Amino acid sequence: MGRIATGDPHSPVAEAMAVSGGRIVGLGSVDELDGLTGPSTTRLAPDGVVIPGLIEPHAHVWVSLLTLDWTDVSHAACPRIDDVVAALRAAAAATAPGQYVLAKLFDPSLYPGEPALTRDILDRVASDRPLVVLNASMHFAYANSAALAAAGITDASPQPAGGTLEKVDGRLTGIVGESPAVMMLLAPLPHPSADDIARGIRQVLTEFAGRGVTSMREAMSGTLAGVSEVAMLHRLNGAARLPVRVSTAQFSALPGCATPAEVAAMWKAAGVTPFSGDEMVRADAWKIVADGSNQGRSGYFLQPYLGETSGGHANWTPEGLREVMRAGLDDGWQLMVHTNGDAAVEFALEAAEELLPARDGDLRHRFEHASVTTDDQLTRMAAAGVSPSFLMDHVYYWGAAFRDTILGEARAARLDRLASAYRAGLRPSIHSDYNVTIVHPLRSARTAVLRRLDADGSVLAPDERVSPAEALAAITTHAAWQIHADDRGMLRPGMRADFAVVDADPWTADPEGWAEIGAQETYIDGVAAFSG
Structure with missing residues (x-):
């Protein structure tokens, strides 16, 4: 199969690997594994380095598939807090009246002063439809008044066990914390x-x-x-x-x-x-x-x-x-x-x-x-x-x-x-x-x-x-x-034949470049699972 990095410190590299019934039955040189092949053998010679599946x-x-199509307001996408508000305004403008405006990955800790998205700010972005922003940690969410009302959350709502409905002087700020409160807020959203x-x-x-x-x-x-x-x-x-x-x-x-x-x-x-x-x-x-x-x-x-x-x-x-x-x-x-x-x-x-x-x-x-x-x-x-x-x-x-x-x-x-x-x-x-x-x-x-x-x-x-x-x-x-x-x-005889084909061997490459190593293919039980 070419170059193989096994991840096994006792036998870190191999030239060929034999797979049968979804498991590795041999690792070594091509000559050493020659006896394990036959007329029905399928041979693979990927253009890359084979490593254990990560x-x-x-x-x-x-929760991630729920937010797949939500507007990205992460720090990477919105380097300034003004960019976050602008992205939310654009999302609101593109959303039909009465429909939820939904955004994800907001993180106040990465902005100067750790600004929060309160209901008052979000009401100015959109007052005629519910607006919800999920924190990058997924432990918090931020809602405008329409979203709070849609979820039946009022100033009189009790604190859910294990969650927080933030209030100042008895009034909801629009910030909710931890799963029980976040789930209350998201409950009215149409399920996919x-x-x-x-x-x-x-x-x-x-x-x-x-x-x-x-x-x-x-x-x-x-x-x-x-x-x-x-x-x-x-x-x-x-x-x-x-x-x-x-x-x-x-x-x-x-x-x-x-x-x-x-x-x-x-x-x-x-x-x-x-x-x-x-x-x-x-x-x-x-x-x-x-x-x-x-x-x-x-x-x-x-x-x-x-x-x-x-x-x-x-x-x-x-x-x-x-x-x-x-x-x-x-x-x-x-x-x-x-x-x-x-x-x-x-x-x-x-x-x-x-x-x-x-x-x-x-x-x-x-x-x-x-x-x-x-x-x-x-x-x-x-x-x-x-x-x-x-x-x-x-x-x-x-x-x-x-x-x-x-x-x-x-x-x-x-x-x-x-x-x-x-x-x-x-x-x-x-x-x-x-x-x-x-x-x-x-x-x-x-x-x-x-x-x-x-x-x-x-x-x-x-x-x-x-x-x-x-x-x-x-x-x-x-x-x-x-x-x-x-x-x-790990790639070792007896282990499952789960592996990836990548651009370089991370066990020998400079860690500085690990983030640039790309995966071309993955295999599960020796059968192709992904091809890029």
């Missing part, structure tokens, strides 16, 4: 049709495959269509194989359920149980969101944010967090707990230390993002059997904001501590949190090696830089291990 261990397919869902899922997963990804974890299943989402994925795959294998994490808070036990019962009644499914779509985890967004100042910290008296808050009481964790553990799920601030890590870690020792099995529980941690917490995570998955491009995109305006230099230096996680004996992965950032594992791995900031080119916490091999393990073997896919992430 693993995306935390991304959001469902079955055809739109199918198109959107394939579009998103094809984008992933175009970056060399062959397996991914959908990090919060149930947010758009409830427990039916997993069945939809199976139906789509049955109609035509998906371009990427999907592992699902079932959300532990669903509308209409008063307790985590009721949510667990709904998933079970739908036939979604731990490790149910097949080789293309499998249910693996129980998703819990312990706090909010650091750049949105709702992540939970031990010390206040710069210029504030609050360090954010937890989304659960201590008793509530244990209840929701038990609901997942009792059914045998891997726990996947969103923890952004160091207080959220401590909050979840104390609960894990209490609950996990009595449980059996190698479930490989995870803390998602684990954005700001202490040495003690990483050591205790290793002892508790919890591994972190870092949103590595937090450093690239938001590192300067964390350092200068949100957390301060000392805490920013504790952001996404991949090197420290390795030193603590952990098996960390790195992820995109799509669509918080784009799926581009090799670029995220570059950030792990360089820790260079997009804003000013400086290096954040140079002692947290990792070796190229460690960064690549975090998007291959370690990420595969975290999603219970031990037969992927």
